[in-house]
Amino acid sequence: MEMCADPSSLDGINWWMCYLTTGKHQAFYASFGTVLLLLALTAPVVMVLGFGGAMARKSKIPPFRWFGLAYTNIVRGVPDIIFFLFVPIAMDQGIEYLRHRVKCPDVREPIRQGHDFVVCTAAKMPLGSSPQWIHESYGFMLALIAFALVFGAFAANTLYGAMGAVPRAQLETAEAFGMTDRQVFWRVQVKQMWVYALPGLSNLWMILIKATPLLFLLGVEDIVYWARELGGSKTTRFAYPHPDWRLYYFVFLLVFYLFMTWASEKVFNRVTKRLSHGQATVGAGS
Amino acid sequence: MSCYDTLIDYGLRSIGIGERLLPKTDITLCEQFVLIGSGMIWNVYFAIFAMLLGFGVATLVAVGKASQNPWAAIPAKSFIFVFRGSPLFIQFFLAYEIFVLIPKVGVDINLGFATITAETRWLTKAWLGAVIVLFLNTSAYAGEIFYGALRAVPKGDIEAADAFGMSGFRKFRRIIWPAMLRLAWPSYTNEAIFMFHATTLVFFSGFPAWRQSGDALYYASYFADKTFNPFVSYPIIAGYFVSFTLIIIALFGYANKRLNRHIAPEQKIKFRFKPQFMR
Numbered sequence: 001m002e003m004c005a006d007p008s009s010l011d012g013i014n015w016w017m018c019y020l021t022t023g024k025h026q027a028f029y030a031s032f033g034t035v036l037l038l039l040a041l042t043a044p045v046v047m048v049l050g051f052g053g054a055m056a057r058k059s060k061i062p063p064f065r066w067f068g069l070a071y072t073n074i075v076r077g078v079p080d081i082i083f084f085l086f087v088p089i090a091m092d093q094g095i096e097y098l099r100h101r102v103k104c105p106d107v108r109e110p111i112r113q114g115h116d117f118v119v120c121t122a123a124k125m126p127l128g129s130s131p132q133w134i135h136e137s138y139g140f141m142l143a144l145i146a147f148a149l150v151f152g153a154f155a156a157n158t159l160y161g162a163m164g165a166v167p168r169a170q171l172e173t174a175e176a177f178g179m180t181d182r183q184v185f186w187r188v189q190v191k192q193m194w195v196y197a198l199p200g201l202s203n204l205w206m207i208l209i210k211a212t213p214l215l216f217l218l219g220v221e222d223i224v225y226w227a228r229e230l231g232g233s234k235t236t237r238f239a240y241p242h243p244d245w246r247l248y249y250f251v252f253l254l255v256f257y258l259f260m261t262w263a264s265e266k267v268f269n270r271v272t273k274r275l276s277h278g279q280a281t282v283g284a285g286s
Numbered sequence: 287m288s289c290y291d292t293l294i295d296y297g298l299r300s301i302g303i304g305e306r307l308l309p310k311t312d313i314t315l316c317e318q319f320v321l322i323g324s325g326m327i328w329n330v331y332f333a334i335f336a337m338l339l340g341f342g343v344a345t346l347v348a349v350g351k352a353s354q355n356p357w358a359a360i361p362a363k364s365f366i367f368v369f370r371g372s373p374l375f376i377q378f379f380l381a382y383e384i385f386v387l388i389p390k391v392g393v394d395i396n397l398g399f400a401t402i403t404a405e406t407r408w409l410t411k412a413w414l415g416a417v418i419v420l421f422l423n424t425s426a427y428a429g430e431i432f433y434g435a436l437r438a439v440p441k442g443d444i445e446a447a448d449a450f451g452m453s454g455f456r457k458f459r460r461i462i463w464p465a466m467l468r469l470a471w472p473s474y475t476n477e478a479i480f481m482f483h484a485t486t487l488v489f490f491s492g493f494p495a496w497r498q499s500g501d502a503l504y505y506a507s508y509f510a511d512k513t514f515n516p517f518v519s520y521p522i523i524a525g526y527f528v529s530f531t532l533i534i535i536a537l538f539g540y541a542n543k544r545l546n547r548h549i550a551p552e553q554k555i556k557f558r559f560k561p562q563f564m565r
Contacts, residue, residue, distance in 0.1 A: 074524075077524075077527070077528045077531055078483075078524040078527050078528060079483035079484075079486045079503075079527055080483070081483075081486050081487060081490065081503065082486070082503065082506070082520055082523060082524055082527070085503075085506075085507060085510070085516070085520065086516050086520040089510065089516045090516050090517065093516075117514045117515070210372070210373040210374075210375075211373070212373070213373050213375040213376055214375065216375075217490060224375070224376070224379070228379075244383075244386075244387075246379075246383050247380070247383040247384060247387060250376060250379050250380040250383055251380065253376050254368075254372050254376055254377075254380060257371065257372040257373055257376060258367070258368065258371045258372055261367075261370075261371035261372070262367075262371065
């Protein structure tokens with residue numbers, strides 16, 4: 001806007017209008033989109049991983065079953081923040097190691113030299129020459145994988161429990177109709193389990209929402225990053241000097257999260273009512 | 287340097303006793319084990335104090351939420367909503383900013399025999415500030431658990447108490463509260479585990495580590511940064527947490543047994559590891 005050209009001459013409402021529409025503030029607003037994007041992308045991946053994990057745990061083949069058990073249990077016994085720190089860096093090194101093997105087979109030096117992790121330039125991920133947005137989306141992708149792995153384990157637990165909660169009689173009825181194991185599983189068990197899975201999944205969704213500030217720890221420029229950046233006190237050398245306002249920015253984030261929780265609760269209550277229609281569970285009672 | 291020397295040097299490093307400088311080069315496995323273990327002191331400290339303080343307030347909050355009186359119910363409900371509805375991470379940031387803005391004054395507290403000066407700048411230190419945040423947070427989570435249990439107290443118990451002529455606080459203390467605890471205990475065990483896990487957030491959000499005295503995760507990430515190798519320090523801290531989690535389950539399991547000692551075996555509530563995860 002033209003009137004914002006000289007911020008020092010502004011006061012009152014105009015100052016605020018200009019202050020709240022600076023480029024950095026627009027990046028701040030856009031970062032809410034980053035958080036929502038993470039939620040939108042993670043949720044389906046979590047469901048797939050969770051479904052896979054639950055099926056592995058149910059599997060009749062021991063190695064699959066052990067894998068499913070190990071996956072769900074290790075993630076649960078350890079603070080998740082450790083996974084959020086561990087998975088991205090481990091993934092990063094794993095990818096670079098593989099690329100190093102493929103792209104520079106003739107480099108003989110070991111990759112771990114003392115405390116350094118050295119791969120050839122061509123194996124760097126992303127390449128040093130890549131534009132900035134590739135670096136940013138690569139970081140975002142690693143974060144996404146970390147979220148999906150951790151929450152996938154939680155979802156696997158919930159879905160495994162839900163599969164077991166489907167009344168045995170329903171499955172037996174299906175068998176009596178001559179359905180094969182596969183048919184019983186897909187046509188009856190999976191269809192019926194959702195109502196039992198819903199309380200757990202809604203809980204998981206709330207937790208996922210509340211886990212999004214961890215993006216900041218993973219180096220993604222999310223809402224926490226911008227709140228700290230914008231809220232920090234600005235001296236008169238800046239266009240819009242102000243004292244330490246981080247408190248207000250964080251209050252704003254708090255309100256955002258409370259709103260997300262509140263809205264999700266509303267939605268889940270409606271879905272529960274619909275899914276419980278005709279089911280002999282407490283949700284259908286009222 | 288033997289591992290014993292390392293233990294002497296760094297065993298209490300997290301609380302400021304021992305060698306000043308952290309190992310920088312040629313970091314041994316022993317140093318990683320000792321320092322990360324030393325950091326666990328902080329995690330245990332945070333968890334114990336937050337849980338002890340939070341237990342009483344959680345009961346109050348639960349009773350408040352279940353109350354018919356809107357003056358008690360509405361504050362209790364909003365307290366639970368705010369602390370359960372927002373990330374602990376943000377709560378830490380926010381609390382730290384508030385604590386920093388509070389004027390730095392000393393408040394003299396007269397104990398009769400001696401005077402101690404409570405300084406508000408302590409609030410910006412993790413040992414006090416973080417405990418307050420964790421305490422409020424666990425009060426809200428446990429309050430919700432206790433509230434659910436309070437509503438599940440068998441009607442027969444209360445009728446029996448009425449028949450004995452109990453009323454008011456006595457009925458609560460002797461009948462309702464123990465029944466509530468018994469019903470809530472398995473969930474409360476999970477809350478304790480995840481409160482403990484949440485202590486790892488302290489030095490990651492808001493509260494700075496003073497003179498590199500941090501918790502287990504602080505040292506684990508320090509080593510991961512220094513050695514650029516996440517495959518050693520993170521599994522170590524994971525191992526520590528798994529074993530402490532097992533200890534919590536054992537301790538709370540013992541309490542659960544006591545709370546259920548008058549209940550017929552088939553009606554006893556068993557603990558199931560069903561965590562609340564991230565906050």
